[in-house]
Amino acid sequence: MRSVLSRRRFLTGCVGLGAGLLTGCSRWPLSDPAEPRVVVVGGGFAGATVAKYLKILDGGIRVTLVEAQSRYTTCPASNWLFAGMGDMERLSVDYQALRSRYGVEVVxxxxxxxxxxxKRVQLQSxxxxxxxxxxxxxGIDFRWDVIAGYDAAAAERFPHAWKAGPQTLTLLRQVxxxxxxxxxxxxxxADPYRCPPGPYERASMMAFWLKQHKPRAKILILDAKRSFSKQALFEAGWAKHYGYGTPNSLIEWHSLADNPLLELHADSKILASEFGDRFTGDVLNIIPPQTAGSIARRSGLADAGGWCPVRPATAQSTFDEFVHVIGDAANYAPIPKSAFAANSEAKACAFAVVSLLREQPLAEAHWLNTCYSLVTPEHGISVAGVYKPDTGxxxxxxxxxxxxxxxNNAEAERAEAEYAQIVYRNLVADSFA
Amino acid sequence: MRRLRGIVCALALFPVPAVRGDLSAQAIAMNCLNCHASGQAAVSRLPELGRISTAELEQALLAFKYDRRNATLMPRLAKAYSDAELAAVAAYLGRH
Structure with missing residues (x-):
């Protein structure tokens, strides 16, 4: 396995650069007796990207990805199903390319x-x-201790659909x-949670479908926050397409920042707030507060807030220097919890891991985030951020x-809707293929 | 497309860049690939970086930064970097 991989790396590297740099390739050890081992736990955007880029940056490192599922369903683009765009099959990726193209061992x-x-990971087997x-x-886990009556069992009936998969389809059918x-x-x-603009894109996509099929329907967003990501752009889009701000609006947004939802009465489909307000609907899409995935919390790598603190420059856990945490589970604030950010964190982490293993100087970390959302299939909006480590x-x-x-003009809106779909496909390919 | 795969592969051939600037350019450039390159990408409206020369890349990045050229996203991103960083990224991407 080792020699096959090294040979492959040798060949692809030389093809990419031409014969002029053959001597450069000879620096690459064909079999390295000191083969450092990196284990990656979790095969979402962060885990897949770091596994792939570790092998790209240093083929001499043995990289093992531990992931229970044979396929991954992307959260990005899963909201688009509510507008009738795409299907579950197109959201699904596997780990074959990581294995065959880059030599990642997938367990x-x-x-x-x-x-x-x-320094061992215990496995279920x-x-x-x-x-x-x-x-x-x-990735994330859900907190079931915030809204009384809303637990994993209740979520089967009132889906959060905040990990794309069967619940996405349940919610779609209910609507x-x-x-x-x-x-x-x-x-x-409330913040922080996975995909800050996600709920508002979901409302937009549902409204797009409802406008055609059930124009008298209504979407009520009950928000634990006072404001939200891309709010002005979403509200302008909702006004343009869905009557937002008029009595007949398909979408209403209500901040419950001072009056949080505390209880679900499943039998009557009622959500009750602290001050006793009662909200009911035909479909309840309850997105619960979140924490880092349970393996991180059980291992003492999360703080009291439920997320994993890291030294951003290297992604090292502040609790254990040999553990790096990336993606939604880690606290990279002010970088939002997005797949795009997870990909960027993973690349910076791969750089740092290689440098630490090979005792080379660290590169300055650079992170990038771009979140596209669709207001309609032909109206896209985006928010972007570029991030650098501070001295501390x-x-x-x-x-x-x-x-x-x-x-804000129709041409830019159409262009960003197209970019949203192109960038989604590229991001998936850059992470998994 | 082969050229883009080349970029990804070539990233690996410089595990110890000679100067810190190169390392930094590589770290920035890897983030360009989120949108602009992949081994699998189909037909795309986004420019393929592998087909653009260093000079063209540098010119474009600086034009985005100083609002001499319109685009939906790139002007917002290019403003985050110094002229020297943009030149280094262009040189890095143009070389690979």
């Missing part, structure tokens, strides 16, 4: 525990994976089956750069 198993002192460095990318004048409630948690342990959003879409 279909679940990490049940981390033995940090012995009974085996274990030893590592020199561990990259943890477990399609509701009465003509039906109401969809979307409950949105903090991350700076580079001032004067980033921000939301400018030039």
């Amino acid at each position: 279909a198993d679940t990490a049940t525990a981390l033995d940090l002192s012995r 009974g085996g274990a994976q030893a590592y020199d460095r561990l990259v943890l990318a477990p 399609q089956a509701m009465p003509a004048g039906g109401v969809v409630l979307i409950a949105v948690p 342990n903090t991350i700076n959003s580079v001032s004067g750069a980033g921000g939301v879409s400018v030039g």
Whole structure:
């Protein structure tokens, strides 16, 4: 395996550069006795990207990806299903390219525990994976202790659909089956949570479908926040397409920042708030507050807030220098929890891991985030940010750069809708293929 | 397309760039690939970086930064970098 991989790397590297740099290739060891081991836990955007880029940056590192599922369903683009765009099959990717093209060992198993002192990952099958460095990318888990009556079982009936998969289809069917004048409630948690603009894009996509099929329906967004990502752009788009601000609007947004939702009465489909307000709908899409994936919390790598603190420049956990945490589970604030950001964090992490293993100087980390959302299939909006590490342990959003879409005209809206779809496909390919 | 795969592969051939600037350019350039390159991408409206020369890349990046050229996203991103960083990224991408 080792020699096959090295030979492949040797060949592809030389093809890419031409014969003039053959001597450069000879620096690449064909078989390295000191083959450092990196184990990656979690095969979402962060985990897949870091596994791939570790092998690209240093083919001499043995990279093992531990992921229980044989396929991954992307959260990005899953909202588009509510507008009738695409299908579940097109959101699904596998790990074949990581294995065959880059030489990542993919182990279909679940990490049940981390033995940090012995640097081993315990697996459900009974085996274990030893590592020199561990990259943890477990994504999110849901908090079931915030809204009484809303737990994993209740979520099957009132889907959050905040991990794309069967619940996405459940929610889709519920919206399609509701009465003509039906109401969809979307409950949105406080920050931080996965995909800050996601709930509002979801409302937009549902409204697009409802406008054609059930124009008397209504979507009520009940928000634990006072404001939200790309708010001005979403509201302008909703006004343009869905009557936002008029009595007949397909979408209403209500901030419950001072009056949080505390209880679900499943039998009567009622969400009750602290001050006793009662909200009901035909479809309840309750997106609960979130934390880092449970393996991170059980291993003592999350703080009291439920997320994993890291030294941003290297992604090293502040609790264990041999563990790196990336993606939604890690606290990279002010970088939002997005697939795009996870991809960027993974690349910076791969750089740092290689440098640390090979005792080379560290590159300055550079992170980028771009989040596209669709208001309609032909009206896209975006927010972008460029981030650099501060001198301390903090991350700076580079001032004067980033921000939301400018030039609100139909041409730009159409272009950004197209870019949203192109960038989604490229991001998936850059992470998994 | 082969050229784009080349960029990804070539990233690997410089595990120890001679100067810190190169390392930094590589770190920035890897983020360009999120949108602009992949081994699998189909027909795309986005420019393929692998087909553009260093001089053209540098000119475009600076034009985005100083609002001499319109685009939906790139002017917002290019403003985050110094002229020297943009030149280094252009040189890096143009070379690979």
